[in-house]
Amino acid sequence: MSEPVFSPDDLLARDGTLAVLRPAQHVRGLVPSAPPKEGALDLFLMLDDAGRVLAFNGHVDLGTGIRTALAQIAAEELDVPLDRVTMVLGHTGGTPNQGATIASDSIQVSAVPLRRAAAQARHHLVALAAQALGVPADDLTVTDGVVHLRAGGNAGLSYADLLSGRRDRLVLADSVALKPVSEHRIVGQRVPRVDIPAKATGQFVYVHDVRVPGMLHGRVVRPPALPDLKDVANALRANPARPRLLAAHGDVDAARDGAAQVLDRTYVWPYQMHASIGPSCAVADVRGDGATVWSGTQNPYPLRADISLLLGLPEEAIEIIRHEAAGCYGRNCADDVAADAALLSRAVGRPVRV
Structure with missing residues (x-):
């Protein structure tokens, strides 16, 4: 298993597809970065007439399982089986720029536009089915990617059927009706991690396994000692040369003196080597x-x-x-x-x- 690489331009050129996009955003980091080109679009979701769902997120899976969790979110809002969703993560040529993967914000922050995109796509497909069947959209529901009458009696139309011959492009809405938690069937359930089988069987492609044609193996030989850094060391030792007040709120001593009970504790935390x-x-x-x-x-x-x-x-x-x-x-x-x-x-x- 290796990270799937897709070209958004190639995907968007295909018929039989539905894509949800938004104008590319300029995410600023510690190193100045170039803003996206005018008119550039970020692709969050793509469905095609073969029944495939591709979901895109600019963060990466660090072993915490966000590849599976993000796929659950997309599958839930689309009402499709989880195994039909392929997550594409952290590829600069194909995923949105959502900044660094830090602070456990992949689910609580960067998953938000993906969830909205999936919900928006579902509403769009239900509207297409309502038009094709000649019934109100409120009379329809979705089960495993098939739109059918709530009352039954109709085989329904699959997402793949609805997209046949179409090339629909949606701009990600700022607000869209999401599924209520009471209707969740995938999110919140224990599901197998999608990356574990390949890791357990030795098929997973880590960065150490990457080989490309004509590749050489290199090594950087560092100098045995750093150059003279006395000026830098002295500057660091002298900083701060005088006490600096960072914050002052209230009177700690007065609060302790007036407390009904004072607890004194010493906490020692061991060195954490990342x-x-x-x-x-x-x-x-x-x-x-x-x-x-x-x-x-x-x-x-x-x-x-x-x-x-x-x-x-x-x-x-x-x-x-x-x-x-x-x-x-x-x-x-x-x-x-x-x-x-x-x-x-x-x-x-x-x-x-x-």
């Missing part, structure tokens, strides 16, 4: 007109901005293809291995794995 269980890894292919980087990054779009700054290439000429890595914290979040691979690839004119 270290991966395996080495950092990346593959880069830097060409004269652009670059492709295979990375285990948490932050595909911020990494693209970093590589753009490093190589002096426009961001739109750089593609970050994300694969899971050996953990996510520590070095895999710093993304320096991707920078190493990019510099080595540029130097030798070949794809390089580090």
Whole structure:
């Protein structure tokens, strides 16, 4: 199993499809990034006349299971079986820029537009079925991707049937009627993680497994010692040279003196080393007109901005293809291995794995 890579332009050129999009947004990070081109659109959802559902999210699965959870959300609002939904995560050439995958916000924040897109698509398809069947939309319901009469007596129309010969494009609505929690059949249920079978059977493609034609293996040999950093060290030691008041609210001593009971405790927290269980890894292919980087990054779009700054290439000429890595914290979040691979690839004119 590897991260599916789809071209939105190719998908949107197909007949027999329904897509939900919104104007691309400029997400600002620590490194200045280029705003999206005028008229650029982010693709959140695509259904086709083969019954396939593709759902897109700019965050990545760090092993927490958001690939499965996001698919549940899309399947729930669409009223389709979970196994019909394929999630596409963190690919700069195909997913929305939703910033870094941090602070556990993939479900509570970045899933919101996907859920709205799925609900909007369902309403649109029900309206098409109502028109085709000559009945009010309120008389219809959806079961496993088939729109049929609530009262029964009709075989109904599948989403695939409704999309045949059409090319429908919806702009993501700011507000759309979502399914009430009382009607949920997929969200909130225990379902098998979609990534586990491939991981358990050795078929899962981690970033360490990526191989591309003509690839060389590289290594960065660091100097045995850093250059003279006395000035930097002295500046750090002197900062702050004087006490700085960060906040002052109320009188702590007065509050303690007036308390009916005072509790004194000392809490000691052990050192937390955010270290991966395996080495950092990346593959880069830097060409004269652009670059492709295979990375285990948490932050595909911020990494693209970093590589753009490093190589002096426009961001739109750089593609970050994300694969899971050996953990996510520590070095895999710093993304320096991707920078190493990019510099080595540029130097030798070949794809390089580090």
